[in-house]
Amino acid sequence: MNTVLKVTDAAVFAGNKQLVEPTSFELAQGRVLTIVGETGSGKSLLAQAVAGLLPDGLSATGVANLNGTHFDLAKPASLRPLWGRTLGILPQEPWLALDPTMRALDQVAEGHRLVRHLERAAALDEARRDLKALGVEDAEGKLPDQLSGGMAQRVAFAAARAGGARIVIADEPTKGLDVARRDDVIALLMKEVEAGGSVLVITHDLALARQMGGEIAVVLQGQVIEKGETEAVLSNPSHDYTKRLIAADPANWTAMARQGLQSEPILVADALSKTRGGKLLFSGQNLKIHRGEIIGVSGPSGSGKSSLGDILLGLIKPDDGVIARLPGAARHRFQKIYQDPPSSFPARITIGQNLDDLIRLHGLDRRILSALLKRLRLSEDLLQRRPSDVSGGELQRLSIARAMLLEPVFLFADEPTSRLDPITQQETVDLLVELARERDCAILLTSHDKALIDKTCDKVIDIAAA
């Protein structure tokens, strides 16, 4: 087997603080290496260090050996000539990676022309061939905003490797994608592998690692704790952390006890319909939510899951239909948990400030907050920080605490864990459900992960059924 990329003792520092301990790995031609680990474990930093793309203020040490040439990772500028030619990066947000004013074919041809120095006509031919190979020849004359997510991703990918890059680094390629888009991305990367390219994938998604095959390296707190063939490691993990990671995959959860509650309904929706951007999301949607009931909504993104919840909360108006709420329940007892925890807190004040405002506004007891924090295993010190200085998992638990302070009767949890790693996800969902059960609070839970919904909810509803 031919090693194309060999990284020795790559470490990342912020000033004198070591963020990633010296790590070594090898990537063979035509193979996949997946680095998995929880959010904040330093796996993204490792990839950025290898690509010479660390943000300002961070520095790396170590050596990368690319096709026999040594590069010092401490000098990111020396890696720059490799960009596009040897190293390609699969953009996370394809729409942001493409030039909105350029047609797809020209964007791809640009790489052939400017990086490989082909003539204009030859570059266009090559670009056309690339798009065809990825099955998006229709995209040729389109501008990025006319492309669907999957198409944009493929065009961006074609553009990223037009310079001839055969080593592709994909950082969280499936973050926040629904199943269909995920499969698209995996197929795209696998195609590259079949064609003899090498792929380095950074993810917290074990299903992705399993589908990609190849080799896997598990990172915990900046240290590789386990590596080997993906199949072997995942079916027979030796490290405790890897075992926990596998157990945290929603498919492996033990289903929660379903509760068949027939108490009073707190929310009754009758014949709701909603169109968005000319597309009918759902019509004639009926829904009855009882106290303490956990209802799941699953479906691809754009199917109207969030719209349904927002309508129930009164945040957007339905085109048609009526909603009746439990009489006597105050408006603020209908709450929402957001997908992206940092964006649900005021950015420039401390979390404690936000919660104190809330306590003052509703005349609550400060001790309830302390009890909730303890219950959610959150330290009081977190309250002194701003949302940007708290990890996603902790922040999501803080937002659960914030909602629970108001003793809600209904909670709309909109993809509450899609940005979290599996272990944190399981912890968060468990706590959310536990607290809701205790307080007799109903939850409408949406997720693109069908397993998560099936294992967690008392009842699963289907939208878009006209």
Added chain:
Amino acid sequence: MTSPEYALPRATGFPVRRAAGLAILGGLVLFAFLPLLFGGPDPLKQSLRLSLQGPSTADWFGYDHLGRSMQARLSAALRLSLGLALLSVVTAMVPGVLLGVAAAWRGGIIDRFIGGISEAFLALPGLLLVLMLTAIVPDNPLMLYLGISLVLWVEYFRLTRALSKPLLLSPSVEASRLLGFGPWTILRRHLWPELAPMLVTVGSYGAASAIMAIAALGFVSVGVRPPTPELGAMMIELLPYYEEAPHALLQPILVIFLMVLALQLIGAKEKP
């Protein structure tokens, strides 16, 4: 392996530039207002005996063509410029910000109405508006003040509206509303912390352009009329004597330069 060069953590705390700007501005303010406390020569008192006398150890600034104390005239002119600029900026900022928030909040017809008015002001060259007003009522600092404020408010309005609109649509504001918070909290906790740094920057740039506008109008003898000391007017008065007394002409130029430099330094963001 080469020894690693650790990146230094980025400097936090008060930016050096801003501190330098504040120091210069502080010096100018002291120079302008100390004579009010301790007394000094009358800026209008002529003494032809001293005409165009250069700086000396007894008097660091010398005298102008009519033998008036340059030091007294400069500090009086600074008081006028700084005071007028500060007043115009505050007068422009308050309604600009309030209207910007209102437009972003209410949207629709209100947004379009205020937006239309702001664009009408924008279509008019700023200095022309001030010129027109000062032509209607000459030799009245009030008109200068009014004209400059009318030019400046548009920027606050547009920036506030542009910053507030996405914020008001963001999940964090939606969450706050769901939690029961009223408009006051949203203004204080969501909008104000985002707007305040912008206001410092735009405010100091606005003050700098107000000072330049006052001086430019003085220079073309439209603004404040002689004998009131004003930096632009002083320049044009002293221009004929640039050969005999370059020091006199250079002084108001240097003062304007320092003032604008200080304000630009205060407004500038530290580059990463």
